Amino acid sequence: MDTTSLIGMASIIISGLTMAIGSIGPSLGEGKAVVQALSSIAQQPDEANTITRTLFIGLAMIESIAIYCFVISMILIFANPFWRLVTTQ
Amino acid sequence: MELLHLDQITPDAVVLWKWKFIVLNATILYTWILMAIMTVGSWLITRNLSTEASSSRWQSFLEVVVTGIRDQIREISQQEPHQFMPFIGTLFLFIGVSNFLSFIPGYAPPTSSLSTTTGLAISVFVAVPLYGIFDRGIIGYLKHYAEPSLFMVPLHIMSEISRTLALAIRLFGNVMSGNKVVAILLSISPFVFPVVINMLELLIGLIQAYIFAVLATVFISAVVRAQHEKEELKNIAESLGGLNG
Numbered sequence: 001m002d003t004t005s006l007i008g009m010a011s012i013i014i015s016g017l018t019m020a021i022g023s024i025g026p027s028l029g030e031g032k033a034v035v036q037a038l039s040s041i042a043q044q045p046d047e048a049n050t051i052t053r054t055l056f057i058g059l060a061m062i063e064s065i066a067i068y069c070f071v072i073s074m075i076l077i078f079a080n081p082f083w084r085l086v087t088t089q
Numbered sequence: 090m091e092l093l094h095l096d097q098i099t100p101d102a103v104v105l106w107k108w109k110f111i112v113l114n115a116t117i118l119y120t121w122i123l124m125a126i127m128t129v130g131s132w133l134i135t136r137n138l139s140t141e142a143s144s145s146r147w148q149s150f151l152e153v154v155v156t157g158i159r160d161q162i163r164e165i166s167q168q169e170p171h172q173f174m175p176f177i178g179t180l181f182l183f184i185g186v187s188n189f190l191s192f193i194p195g196y197a198p199p200t201s202s203l204s205t206t207t208g209l210a211i212s213v214f215v216a217v218p219l220y221g222i223f224d225r226g227i228i229g230y231l232k233h234y235a236e237p238s239l240f241m242v243p244l245h246i247m248s249e250i251s252r253t254l255a256l257a258i259r260l261f262g263n264v265m266s267g268n269k270v271v272a273i274l275l276s277i278s279p280f281v282f283p284v285v286i287n288m289l290e291l292l293i294g295l296i297q298a299y300i301f302a303v304l305a306t307v308f309i310s311a312v313v314r315a316q317h318e319k320e321e322l323k324n325i326a327e328s329l330g331g332l333n334g
Contacts, residue, residue, distance in 0.1 A: 053164075053165070053303070056296065056299070056300065056303075057300060057303055057304065057307075060259065060296075060297075060300040060304075061255075063259075064255055064258065064259040064262070067258065067259055067262035067263060067266065068258060068262065070262055070266050071258060071261070071262045071265075074098055074265070074266075074269065075098075078097070078098050079098060
């Protein structure tokens, strides 16, 4: 197997794995955050505005980790520096 | 009409015009167009302002937007919003309009390029110490780096850098992923499904603009706030002393 197909195979497999493994943690965390926020709103409906706003900020913080994984896998597929190095040689 | 090919992840790669080392790419062009739309639009609207009950509908629209931003800043920072309003409002409106126009064919949002989002994040990174220094002076601002103890200085600096990086990559990743998902869906099932995802992306774009503005407000007001809390405590203590005496 030559270098080109090795690099192509490795980047595609690794980008799939990055999304698969990298989205487990953030999804569990977001689920926990939403559960806690919903039960807090049920207990204190007056504070719903503050809780919802804080929930949104927290969800964005958690989701950014999944977004990092997505960016890495996009770079591996579309803008892989090693792929460019091999194909231009 | 597709501006970006499927294998280009940022509009930086679309070079429209080139002269020696000056390159005009799609990001710069659309940033200029957005700036022109927003500046000319608000100039046209605020040209004939009226305080009577029968004001124009565009004036009402701008009033709703501005008072909404001001109320949000006041609620989040727990301070008077007039000092944060120009910076935070500009960030929110620019990112919001840039993401919201993404349903127009042939348009690529400038916020889907890492250069734009890094520029916005760096402006937040610079604005935080500026607000802090204007509020309590250089020495007073530098003192907050060593707040619990002197060992916290490297951690404070690390957190400032990492949150700037996180701001940039969060916005870039969200907007870019939305565009890419729509483009991939268009090549797979080009009939109804991309429209639904596009509507979801409009919502996500506005939420991301909101989150960027909220985080900038939180960072800035955290620097400015401590001082005012001390003054309030002193006032309360004085009034209590007056009551007792």
